[in-house]
Amino acid sequence: MKYVDDFRDGTVARALGAAIRAGARPDREYRLMEFCGGHTHAISRYGIADLLPPQVRLVHGPGCPVCVLPVGRIDQAIRLALEHGVILCTYGDTLRVPASGRLSLLRAKGRGADVRMVYSPLDALQVARANPAREVVFLAIGFETTTPPTAVAVKQARAEGLGNFSLLCNHVLTPAAMHAILAAPGGVRLDGFVGPAHVSTVIGSAPYEPFARDHGKPVVIAGFEPLDVMRAIQMLIRQIDDGRAEVENEFTRAVTAEGNRKAQALVAEVFELRDAFEWRGLGTVPASALRLRPAFAGFDAEARFAVPAVPVPDHRACECAAILRGEKRPQECRIFGTACTPDNPVGSCMVSSEGACAAHYTYGRFRVEAAPTETTRT
């Protein structure tokens, strides 16, 4: 695949690894958070950690939209499907997230709920057109990458007068979550961020300036391919060694300073900021999520069906919350790989391929067994 395979060249990756090993100072540690689940997945899948020196420690962040969705929000979707009889359209990632009462959207489907997986919010619109006598609710989740497509779907629904279409809106904001990570009392110590790839195509590089300017944390925006991630790590190490804290952009083929203005305008037209929103792992974070503007309030499923979000604690044995904050690693959870596996997930981080636990289970756990000292570094 053009512009994909070239960025996965193993020979170049090994040489980049050698350059990083030769360039990193042996007398200090570099703790770098990859915010995005896409980066987490790439780091595990391509064995990037194996190419890095031991003093470079990658810390997984909360940038996996399925992982940060609290149980209460999945419960709402299940109630809509089971109790209100709606057709619930969802991205595939959320189907298997464990919810209350040993349910998930997939298990609710097994109990007769009409739950349908869609690839795009426009597919959910098509379901609404094809079923005019049924209420169709789209479970809208995701960061800034996924929000503009939802905005397009809402505008389209209004233009067509699709009265049987609505949203359960869970769209969240990346910079707010990064602030929450840095503000957490006794939180994880970080020296820099590998900045999101596709979120940044939409919001641009400018929103990360406060992390560099006010928090002294370098940010390097990186593409999702392994060479992108390795180059970004090299750029971060250089910034840290130089005593600089700047926003740099490795992903120049898709990210500009201002981002995608057209997408931003679509989002601003349809959505407004929520006062606060509950995140798994981060708790209630102010100004961290979006809701429909009053002009589009008719498309808000929460108002239409009166299904309030009820906070639900995570499973007692599950360490997803600490893992999402970067405070623990998947292998430090006592049910990792035993009671909790991708086939039978207990926590959300084991569900999506972008989740830290699923990525580590699929690609990383063998490495731990082969080299225990490598992963017990602190």
Next chain:
Amino acid sequence: MCLAIPAMVVELCGKDEALVDLDGVRKRISLAMVDDVAVGDYVIVHVGFALQKLDVGEAEATLALLREIARAQQAAGEAGPAELP
């Protein structure tokens, strides 16, 4: 969720839509979020939408830089820190 891939536009169809090709797999996507897309352009596709046009010149420049770093490091050997760009 946010994993998206560059695909080549092979046909512009109707208002704000295009047919893209990814290694022989063809899909109709929305162009509602991007302007001035032409056949032959690469776009990053996510949940059925083009998120952004891929800047081919920047992609080539990044690849050239990565290969230059690799060449310099291979010349310097494992131990030596190469003079890197």
